Amino acid sequence: MRILVCVKQVLNLDDEFEMRGDGLDVDRDYCDRDLNEWDDYALEEALRIRERAGGDIEVVAATVGPEEAAAELRKCLAKGADRGVRVWDECLQDGDGMMIAHVLAAIVRREKPELVLTGVQGADHGEAQTGVALAALLGWPWAAVVRALELGADAGEALVRRELEGGLEECIRIRCPAVLTIQVGINTPRYASLRGITQAAGKPVDTPAFGELAIDGAAIAAARASRVRRMYVPPRPSPSMIEGDAAEQAAALAALIREIRGGPR
């Protein structure tokens, strides 16, 4: 059995950031890169399924991203994924989630996994779009915002708990192969061990070109579902700031709370 985990390298803005010259995105020089937190939980869930099964499951981490995104695949390999797949083409520069979903669909068709896991959303844009769009493009069953997952003995179905609003959860039974989008908190992701990091260097990362995946670049470009007109820093209502060192701030805060709540001075 094979589980494909779709992961993304996300950008975290530094405290001081600037917009890109064309005003359509942030300047990438002012960003840290990291493995998307939600995808980290998805990977962990795949690794746990493999460990519970006691082997015979291959965990493949896939990403659609440029060379620098290979760092996140290495993290996945260091945590225990068996191999990686990274696909990139210049036409994906400034692409949207729908284009990414089309590329991931081609990866799934080639890898033929029995289960696809990915995060509910990306920490950078929070679109919560790619996993469900991927399932629809594949014509596979899917469930979103999964908070617990139990795979049936023959992997033909899964019992899943979805996290709804207000602490409510929904139990569903779903046929597999399926795409499940994983919510943070479903598990506690592991850290890579030193041994894992060493081993990751020897694990294969495949980088097929569009042609090898039978992807037509023009079709991917045509899949774009939105276009950025403008990105900007919104004016913020700024609070009254309490200045000083920690002791002064604490004293001012305590006085403020007394004033609001009443009570002895």
Next chain:
Amino acid sequence: MSAILLIAEHRRNAVRPVTLELVSAALAVRGELGARVEVAIIGAQPDALAPALGLEGVDELLLVPAPTGEFQPECYATVAQALIAARRPRLVLIPHSVDGISYAPAVAATGGHGYASDVSALRCVGGAIVATRSAYREKVRVELDFPGRRTVVLTVRPGSFPAAGRAGGVPVTTLAPAGGPLNSEHRGYIEPEPGGDVDVSAAEFLVAVGRGIGDRETTEEVSKLAERMGATLACSRPIVDAGWLPKSRQIGQSGRTATNCKLYLALGISGAVQHLAGMKHVETVIAVNKDPDAAIFSVAKFGVVGDVAELVAELRALYP
């Protein structure tokens, strides 16, 4: 005449309030699009929900009987596709809720429609739909348009538009039932765990900790501090996920709402939109965070930029 199609959200036989906000979102662009506003209700007994959706600005209610009363994403996606094909709407509005994000991307992907999620503002520019959403942890806004797309599907952020008012006499049309084999089935709900003697929704003064609190020990320090201050301890989601506090303490979309709160002291909470959903209405929010650009400051009346653990230590000295 063109149309704006809204898909109603309901759970356990009740319309979810965000549906009423979709109507106001539609009204923001109805005039310029020259569109009728149609609300589809998909469910086992959609007629039972129709009275709750007789809303000002709605031109027609479309009832679509479905094999199950509970949400099923394939069913919703298929019905939405069929309605788009039949009614050719310019705009389809779906809540950016757990259920909404469970099928809206499928509708857009399958139909090749324009798509944007978590939209908080909407307008028309020269007849074209322009949607605004946030990115990079609420630090920037993004304006999107959808060139070459006749139909645009948007998920709308809850709380971004006012709820539409009631109106009588909205025409109701019953459509052909949804069918088709479904690949997943509802097996029941699990209720939120009870909070024991703690009810964060009822508390007037909440001291809430988030990821920036750093560790379990500091969380415990804040617990003592809250007790000494006469406050109730609450938290954001990462604290629950880390196992430092029980779920019953969580404020936010997947937790509780700070319904009665008058004063909210947020310690190390960055202000993810899911957390803000549960507390941004509170009259006085005091935010403490090391990042001066943290989104929590946008809802705060007072702010402290600094090391949270250090500040907690100083406060503990003042509330021994």
